[in-house]
Amino acid sequence: MADLTQEEWAEQLKNDDNGVIIDVRTDAEFEEGHIPDAKQIDIYNGAEFLKQAKELDPEKNYYVYCRSGGRSAQACMLxxxxxxxxxxxxxxGITEWEGEIVE
Structure with a gap:
C-alpha cells in the first residue's frame, strides 16, 4: 500500500492504463458525489467488502479513496x-479532492 497526495494520485492514475478507482464509502456518501468511473465497495459492509475484494483482478492497480483517507487506508491493507x-x-480523501466529481 502507498499513501499518495492528491497530486500524486491524480497524476499516477491519469498515466495508468491498468488503473481502477475504488470508493469505499457508504451508498449515501457515494450518491452525494464521487470521482468519475469509481467502483463503490462499502468497507463498512465487512463480509461483502472482503468477498468483492477477493474477486478483484490482482494484476490491476487500485486507486482507493473515502471521505478523509482513513477507511481507504484500511481498505488498501485489506x-x-x-x-x-x-x-x-x-x-x-474526497474531502480534499480538487478534480472532477460526479453527483
Missing amino acids: LNSVGVTNAYNLKG
Whole structure:
C-alpha cells in the first residue's frame, strides 16, 4: 500500500492504463458525489467488502479513496491481504479532492 497526495494520485492514475478507482464509502456518501468511473465497495459492509475484494483482478492497480483517507487506508491493507499488491490510498480523501466529481 502507498499513501499518495492528491497530486500524486491524480497524476499516477491519469498515466495508468491498468488503473481502477475504488470508493469505499457508504451508498449515501457515494450518491452525494464521487470521482468519475469509481467502483463503490462499502468497507463498512465487512463480509461483502472482503468477498468483492477477493474477486478483484490482482494484476490491476487500485486507486482507493473515502471521505478523509482513513477507511481507504484500511481498505488498501485489506486488499493487500487478499493478494492485491498495487493499492494506492488517496491522502485526505474526497474531502480534499480538487478534480472532477460526479453527483
